Amino acid sequence: xxxxxxxxxxxxxxxxxxxxxxxxxxxxxxxxxxxxxxxxxxxxxxxxxxxxxxxxxxxxxxxxxxxxxxxxxxxxxxxxxxxxxxxxxxxxxxxxxxxxxxxxxxxxxxxxxxxxxxxxxxxxxxxxxxxxxxxxxxxxxxxxxxxxxxxxxxxxxxxxxxxxxxxxxxxxxxxxxxxxxxxxxxxxxxxxxxxxxxxxxxxxxxxxxxxxxxxxxxxxxxxxxxxxxxxxxxxxxxxxxxxxxxxxxxxxxxxxxxxxxxxxxxxxxxxxxxxxxxxxxxxxxxxxxxxxxxxxxxxxxxxxxxxxxxxxxxxxxxxxxxxxxxxxxxxxxxxxxxxxxxxxxxxxxxxxxxxxxxxxxxxxxxxxxxxxxxxxxxxxxxxxxxxxxxxxxxxxxxxxxxxxxxxxxxxxxxxxxxxxxxxxxxxxxxxxxxxxxxxxxxxxxxxxxxxxxxxxxxxxxxxxxxxxxxxxxxxxxxxxxxxxxxxxxxxxxxxxxxxxxxxxxxxxxxxxxxxxxxxxxxxxxxxxxxxxxxxxxxxxxxxxxxxxxxxxxxxxxxxxxxxxxxxxxxxxxxxxxxxxxxxxxxxxxxxxxxxxxxxxxxxxxxxxxxxxx
Numbered sequence: 030x031x032x033x034x035x036x037x038x039x040x041x042x043x044x045x046x047x048x049x050x051x052x053x054x055x056x057x058x059x060x061x062x063x064x065x066x067x068x069x070x071x072x073x074x075x076x077x078x079x080x081x082x083x084x085x086x087x088x089x090x091x092x093x094x095x096x097x098x099x100x101x102x103x104x105x106x107x108x109x110x111x112x113x114x115x116x117x118x119x120x121x122x123x124x125x126x127x128x129x130x131x132x133x134x135x136x137x138x139x140x141x142x143x144x145x146x147x148x149x150x151x152x153x154x155x156x157x158x159x160x161x162x163x164x165x166x167x168x169x170x171x172x173x174x175x176x177x178x179x180x181x182x183x184x185x186x187x188x189x190x191x192x193x194x195x196x197x198x199x200x201x202x203x204x205x206x207x208x209x210x211x212x213x214x215x216x217x218x219x220x221x222x223x224x225x226x227x228x229x230x231x232x233x234x235x236x237x238x239x240x241x242x243x244x245x246x247x248x249x250x251x252x253x254x255x256x257x258x259x260x261x262x263x264x265x266x267x268x269x270x271x272x273x274x275x276x277x278x279x280x281x282x283x284x285x286x287x288x289x290x291x292x293x294x295x296x297x298x299x300x301x302x303x304x305x306x307x308x309x310x311x312x313x314x315x316x317x318x319x320x321x322x323x324x325x326x327x328x329x330x331x332x333x334x335x336x337x338x339x340x341x342x343x344x345x346x347x348x349x350x351x352x353x354x355x356x357x358x359x360x361x362x363x364x365x366x367x368x369x370x371x372x373x374x375x376x377x378x379x380x381x382x383x384x385x386x387x388x389x390x391x392x393x394x395x396x397x398x399x400x401x402x403x404x405x406x407x408x409x410x411x412x413x414x415x416x417x418x419x420x421x422x423x424x425x426x427x428x429x430x431x432x433x434x435x436x437x438x439x440x441x442x443x444x445x446x447x448x449x450x451x452x453x454x455x456x457x458x459x460x461x462x463x464x465x466x467x468x469x470x471x472x473x474x475x476x477x478x479x480x481x482x483x484x485x486x487x488x489x490x491x492x493x494x495x496x497x498x499x500x501x502x503x504x505x506x507x508x509x510x511x512x513x514x515x516x517x518x519x520x521x522x523x524x525x526x527x528x529x530x531x532x533x534x535x536x537x538x539x540x541x542x543x544x545x546x547x548x549x550x551x552x553x554x555x556x557x558x559x560x561x562x563x564x565x566x567x568x569x570x571x572x573x574x575x576x577x578x579x580x581x582x583x584x585x586x587x588x589x590x591x592x593x594x595x596x597x598x599x600x601x602x603x604x605x606x607x608x609x610x611x612x613x614x615x616x617x618x619x620x621x622x623x624x625x626x627x628x629x630x631x632x633x634x635x636x637x638x639x640x641x642x
Contacts, residue, residue, distance in 0.1 A: 030220050031611065033116050033396035035193075035461075036441055037592070042071075043072075043134045043190055044071070044072050044134065044136075044616075045070070045071045045072065045132060045136045046071055046072040046073070046074050046133050046134055046135045046136065046545065047057075047064060047067065047068060047071050047072070047073050047135070047136065047137045047138075048050065048074045048076060048126070048129060048130070048133065048135045048137070048139070048472060049064060049073065049076065049140075049141070050076050050078045050122070050126055050138070050140055050156060050213075051075050051076065051077050051078065051097075051101065052078055052079070052080070053079060053100070054094060055142070055143065056130050056350075057104035057105060057142070058145060058363070058528040059141065059170050059171040060139075060141045061105075061110070062171040062173070062404075063139070063167055063171040063263050064139060064169075064170070064422055065192065065201070066197065066198050066201035066417055067139070067197050067198065067201075067288050067417075067552055068109075068413065069197070071136060071137070072109075073109060073111065074108045074110075074111050074113060074129075074133060074135070075101060075105050075110055075111065075112045075113065075114075076113045076117065076126060076370075077094075077097045077098065077101050077112075077115075077116040077117065077358050078116070078119075078121065078126065078442065079093050079094055079115070079116060079117070079118045079119075079122055079323070079368070080120070080122055080152045080459075081118060081119065081323075082120070083120060084414075084527060086318050086319050087118050087119070087120070087316065087319035087320045087322070087323045087502045088318070088319040088320075088322040088323055088508065089323075090118045090194045091322055091323045091326045093118075093640075094116040094323050094324060094326075094427075095326075095328055095331065096585045097116050097209075097385075098114075098116055099331065101544065104296075104308075113219040113437050113550050114461040114462045115324060116242050116318055116323075116324055116466065117324065118323035118609055119320065120316075121155050122152070122155060122156070123156050123157075123158060123159035123160075123223060124155075126138070126156060126159070126160075126493065127159035127160050127161060127408075127419050129582055130159070130160060130161050130162050133263075133438075135162050135381075136162055136163060136320065136323075136328070137162060137163045137164070137165065138156070138160045138163070138164040138165070139163055139164075139165055139166075139167070140153065140156055140157075140159075140164070140167070141166070141167045141171075142164040142166065142167070142168050143169070143170070146535060148431045150264070153166055153276075154409075157265065157293075157295050158491045159297070160553035161297065162297050163190055163294075163295070163297045163610060164294075164297075164360055165194055165292060165293060165295065166293045167290060167291075167292050168284050168290060168291045168293065169289060169290030169291060170290055170344070171290075172203045172204060172259060172260045173259065173467055174203055174356045175192075175202070175203050175204070175205075176202070176204055176205070176258075176259035176260060176439050176541070177204065177205045177206075177207070177257070177258045177259050177260075177610070178195055178198065178199065178205070178206045178207070178258060178260040178261070178262060178316060179206075179207050179208075179209060179254060179255060179258040179260070179261045179262070179343075180192050180206060180207070180208045180209070180261075180262045180263075181193045181209050181211065181251055181259075181261065181262065181263040181264070181279070181283075182208050182209065182225075182238075182266055183211045183262060183267040184211075185264050185266065185267050185296075186264075186296040186298050187264025187266060187267075187294050187295055188263075188266045188267075188294075189264075189265055189296065190263040190264065190266035190296040190523050191264050191292065192208065192262070192295040193261040194262060194292060195260075195292070196237075198260075199237075202338075204260070205238075205607055206237045206238065207237070207238035207240055208238065208240065208253060209240045209242050209251065210240070210242060211247050211251070211267075212242065212243075212642065213541055213547070216308075220227030222254065222528075223348050227361060229308075234481075240298070243433060244560060247279075247466050248279050248282065250267050250276065250283060251253055251279060251283070252283065252286060252287070252569065253291070255268070255283060255287045255288070256287075256288055256389060258289055258327045259289045259290065260289055260291075261283055261287050261289060261290070261291050262291075262294065263279065263280050263290070263291065263293060263294070264280070264290040264293075264295070264296075265277070265280050265293050265295040266280065266292050266293060266295075267279070269592065275492055276293060276353045278497055280293055284419055292581055302610055307564070309399045314504045314505060314507075315504075315574075317505065317549070318346075318504070318507055318549075321505075321510070321549050321550065321552075324555070325458075325465070325552065325553040325554065326508075326553070326554050326555075327454075327457065327458050327549070327553060327555040327556065327557055328454075328555065328556040329450040329451075329453065329454030329457070329556070329557050329558060330450075331457060331595075332453050332454060332456065332457025332460075332461075333453070335372070335373070335376070335377040335379060335449075335451070336388050337375060338379060338456060338460055339379055340455060341455075341460040341461065342379060342460055345364055345460070347435045347436055347460075347461075348381045348382075348433060348434045348435050349379060349380050349381050349434045349435070349436045349437075349438070349456065350380070350381060350382045350383075350384070350432035350433060350436070350437050350523070351373075351380050351382070351383045351384075351437075351438050351439075351452060352383075352385075352424075352425075352431075352432055352437065352438070352632040353365065353366070353383065353384070353385050353386065353393050353398075353439070353440065353441075353442050354380065354386045354388070354421050354424040354425060354428075354441065355385055355386065355387050355388065355390060355398075355442040356387070356389075356390055356393060356394070357387040357390045357394060357396050358390070358392075358442040359390075359392040359394050359397060359444060360391040360396050360445050361443050361444065361445060361447070362385070362397050362398060363397045363401065364396075364447055365440070365442050366383065366385075366397075366398060366401045366403055366449045367401065368447045368448065368449060369383065369449060370383065371403065373449055373450035373452055373453065374435060374542055377521075379452075379453065379456065380452070381431060381433070382404075382429065382433060382434065383403050383404075384403065384405070384406060384407065384431060384432055385398040385403050385404070385405045385442075386408050386424040386425070386428045386431075387405055387406065387408065387422075387424075387582065388405050388407075388408055388409070388419070388421070388423075388424055389407055389408075389594065391620070392561070394442075395407075403453060403623070404431075406427070406428075406431050408424040408427045411427040411633065412427060412429060412430060413429060414631075415629075418531045418532075418621065419531075419532070420530075420531040420532030420533070420535075421515075421533065421535060422529050422530045422531045422533075422534065422535030422538075422623070423529075423531045423532070423623070424531035424534075425439055425510070425529060426531070426537055426623045426626065427509055429521070429524060429525060429626045429632070430626060430629075430632055430635065434521065435520065435521055435522075435540070436456070436457070436518060436519070436520060436521070437518055437519065437524060438452060438455050438515070438516075438517070438518030439504050439515065439516035439517060439518060439520055440452060440455075440470075440515065440516045441516065444560060444561070445561040446559065446560065446561045450557055450599070451470065451516055451557055454470065454555045455468050455470055455511050455516060455517065455518050455555060455557075456518075456619045457555070458553045458555055459518070459520065459553075459609030462553070464550060464551065465550060465551060465552070465553045466519050466520050466523040466543065466547050466551040466552070467517070467518075467519035467520075467523065467524075467539070467540075467547075467553070468517060468518060468519065468542045468552070468553045468554065468555055469509060469511065469512065469514055469516075469536075469540070469552070469553070469554045470511070470514045470516035470554070470556075470557040471510035471514055471519045471556060471557065471558050472511070472514070472518060472554070472556065472557040472558055472560040473509035473552055473559045473560070474488050474511075474560055474561075474562060475559065477481055482501060488491045488513075488572050489570055490513060490570050490573050490577070491511055491512065491513045493574070494573075494574040494578065495512050495513050495537055495575055496509075496512065496576055498537075498577070498578065499512060499581075500582045500603075501538075501580060501586075502584075502585060503540075503544060503581075505544055505549045506541070506544055506549075506552075508553060509540065509552075510541055510554060510555075511554075512536060512537060513536050513537070513577075514536070515536070516557060517536070517539075518627075519543075523543070523546075523547060523551075524626075525625060525626045525627040526625050527539060527546065528545070528548065528622050528623060528624055528625055529623045529626075530576075530577050530580050530620055530622050531621045531622065531623060532618075532621075533572070533573040533576035533577060533578025533620070534576045534579060534581075534620045536578045537554065537577050537580045538583075538622070539582065540552070541580075541581070541584045558571045561567065567606070570602070571601070571603065572603070572616060574603045575618050576618055576620040579594065579599075579619075579620040580620055582594050582597070583620075583622065599617065599618065599619040600615050600616065600617045600618065601615070601616050601618050602614070602615055602616075603615070603616050617642065
């Protein structure tokens, strides 16, 4: 395993916590009832988990992750329970869950599995073996008030934890507890001290029935005794845990055949297990991309509750800006602005500002925006000391300077079927997941063929240029459905650190830079359903591809210290046709790049910051 793959648990100042991994199909209430009985002063964290069995691709679990997110949001509404927004999708989720233990100050990891469901032993093994804190698994329903519980006490630390958990349950649920002490075997002399300690504890607990076990076949005797109890608490193993073994024969047989519920306890190891990101060591980028696709792909419908989004925004103290790049969009710009204003400013205060970044339109685009109360900037006139360049990327770069929001989003102004989801769908993931820094939209892109709309016919540059190049040179980005979509946004603190391509290469360049500076996990994508817009002619798409290829080449130059762009041609011969005659026109397409906005003294002065280092 590479050293960089290690995840070292960190000391945390957060309050103590119980961590509840939650799987699809699990009922919420029994788990919550059990957790309340053990909670005390600790926080409760719920982590959605989707274990995937090979050879199924992790990416196929994206729909499962969306369904589980919705289920968790619906079921866990109690203020004392915090649902972690990221759903873990993994072949072996144990290491990823274990990585949260140090970060979140987790004292107890509690797994529940309903009786009657097939318990995936590999999953349970993965969860319990990697935890560096106390861990327990409840198989069956949550104990009911006033029931009877049997605690099996053997000569090990796991039994001590089983007793402590059972006593906590007894206090909350008024359980009648009987402790069955199993005598140490001849090879367990080193554990006599623990046996004596347990005996002393029981002397001070008159409410606990003490039942020493005398049998030539202790396992069978315990199995027979368990039939008279609603709950059996047992340590996972006796006399230490052989490597790779979580539950020994007694614990396994109780889980399989006890008529009531079984509480399996595994005490915190004296030497914490090494916590590693196993997914990083699986060897193929394909698995990592599949995992990213499942965990970081969203749907706009998940965030349609705008009041909830506004509450999240307020809780986090964020401001949000929407910048609209435009060039001669008088037919659609008014409808776009009115739709967004009504839904996301007037009805619900989600957007703090909307600005139009115009590229010197010759029609009424600017006048329409001004009439609707939207500040208008001509991007060629912003920061004129740095010169004027044509291109959408230039407008986006300069919008960082004129906006104020902590989160900044862009949507194109030529959207015919505009809907507020084009904005709130992008807001949702960033307001829900603080680990995300950048979100891209994707959608169906129908094109008009004659009098008919052909579904999914758009995105020719995406499929013929952008995605092949990314798959070839930046395969970690191969899961992006529409890397060139014009609907995206991110956190200012990240965007201000990145260079911007001035033209058509801006989307590709940003994705590559986000990947290399912040990692794949910082990028998300969201389904915005469908986008209808004015399709460009083939010659324009050809020039777009030319610029994208230059952008990718520039990133490769920077990564590998090459100078490929130094000697390549920056002009392109465009084939034109007029009156059945073909001819050539030369277009100069030099895809240039602007530096990180954070490097400009004017920007730092505007935002009251010192010079960037």
